[in-house]
Amino acid sequence: MTAAVPHTELTDPRWRDAALNWVTEALAPTGRRVAGPVEPRVRPWSLVWRVPTDAGDVWFKANTPGTRYEAALLAALARLHPGRVLDPIAVDAARGWSLLPDGGATLREATGGDADLGRWERVLSEYAELQRTTTAHVEELLALGVPDHRPEALPALFAELLDDRPALLLGTPDGLTVEAYDRLRALLPTYADRCRWLAESGILPSIQHDDLHDGNVFVAATGHRFFDWGDASVAHPFGTLLVTLRSVAHVTGRDATDPALDRLRDAYLEPWTDGRDRAALRQLAEVAAWVTMVSRSLSWRRALTTSNPARAEYAAAVPGWLEELLDIEPS
Known part of the structure; x- marks a missing residue:
């Protein structure tokens, strides 16, 4: 198997602080603020946070290198197909980070x-x-x-x-x-x-x-x-x-x-x-x-x-x- 990429950064407090700062800055233009602790879910291929705000939940996703392209893909599909995918609040393609609105019921x-x-x-x-x-x-x-x-x-x-x-x-x-x-x-x-x-x-x-x-x-x-x-x-x-x-x-x-x-x-x-x-x-x-x-x-x-x-x-x-x-x- 391809050499494994270290996964420890997703649980590093410094990484968490940097990611939370990015989420906070991305929310600022929308007038929303983080209103409580994030709820994480970590899988081998990504970390997902449910982020409570003063205007409802949003979702932060950090992809590991094997799936990092997803962030850039989300932004492209939202532009090409408005209404058929979630329109990201913010994307950092280089880091594989995306911040998404709540999509409602699956x-x-x-x-x-x-x-x-x-x-x-x-x-x-x-x-x-x-x-x-x-x-x-x-x-x-x-x-x-x-x-x-x-x-x-x-x-x-x-x-x-x-x-x-x-x-x-x-x-x-x-x-x-x-x-x-x-x-x-x-x-x-x-x-x-x-x-x-x-x-x-x-x-x-x-x-x-x-x-x-x-x-x-x-x-x-x-x-x-x-x-x-x-x-x-x-x-x-x-x-x-x-x-x-x-x-x-x-x-x-x-x-x-x-x-x-x-x-x-x-x-x-x-x-x-x-x-x-x-x-x-x-x-x-x-x-x-x-x-x-x-x-x-x-x-x-x-x-x-x-x-x-x-x-x-x-x-x-x-x-x-x-x-x-x-x-x-x-x-």
């Missing part, structure tokens, strides 16, 4: 796991439109440090990941077996062929959230807003469906083959039709989801480039997503 809180998927159809349609209008700005996002997981880049990233044996926990109870590792090596040519096909499909790369579930969507009167972009990359947009459809199935107690999930997929794909054959789009979605398993493994590896002891709790996700390539190969 979709998870609003529905309580309601099995009615009508709302998800609207969510996915709105999200697809965000992706479609972002295709013209991918070079800007890449320049901000958003990871490049476009289909043409993924085969080399996959090969490099297989060379990172410590990240794969090779030969350990939580990692890849030697047999699975060899099978993944043998899969590289097929994976490259699928990526080439996606790259030539005519669907342009865009921002891909890579962790879009009901806990990362805010409900608003004017639609839905998408947040927590720390796993995002520039990629084939349809890769979104990998996590989203699995999450919906889990939350609503549906089997992965439930036709209702196909309707959600089709609702997501509808904005992309533009005269395209729907059956072809469905096949693209299937292949994109399979290819995106490598993207998920890469995002976990980035998130765990930190010395936080809790990283060990999540380390199995890196080899785990790769193993799924062997279990589910698209037709």
Whole structure:
């Protein structure tokens, strides 16, 4: 695994004082003041503070180096898609700091796991439109440090990941077996062929959230807003469906083959039709989801480039997503 970045600064009193001073200064132009102690939540990939103010809560987030690009990405998406993401109160892209208003209720809180998927159809349609209008700005996002997981880049990233044996926990109870590792090596040519096909499909790369579930969507009167972009990359947009459809199935107690999930997929794909054959789009979605398993493994590896002891709790996700390539190969 890539050398771990020290995580101690997030618990250093001097770092805390500097961050709190930054929050205070960022709030000053809005007329708000910090009104109580912050409530921290520390994960291997970020620290989040709930900051009470005299006009309601705000949220401070400090990303560790593997996900530091999120702060700059938030600012860019707020400019490109006002109303579809939270508009940051302040961003320090160099330090990976962002200060955000309270977003209200999440979709998870609003529905309580309601099995009615009508709302998800609207969510996915709105999200697809965000992706479609972002295709013209991918070079800007890449320049901000958003990871490049476009289909043409993924085969080399996959090969490099297989060379990172410590990240794969090779030969350990939580990692890849030697047999699975060899099978993944043998899969590289097929994976490259699928990526080439996606790259030539005519669907342009865009921002891909890579962790879009009901806990990362805010409900608003004017639609839905998408947040927590720390796993995002520039990629084939349809890769979104990998996590989203699995999450919906889990939350609503549906089997992965439930036709209702196909309707959600089709609702997501509808904005992309533009005269395209729907059956072809469905096949693209299937292949994109399979290819995106490598993207998920890469995002976990980035998130765990930190010395936080809790990283060990999540380390199995890196080899785990790769193993799924062997279990589910698209037709």
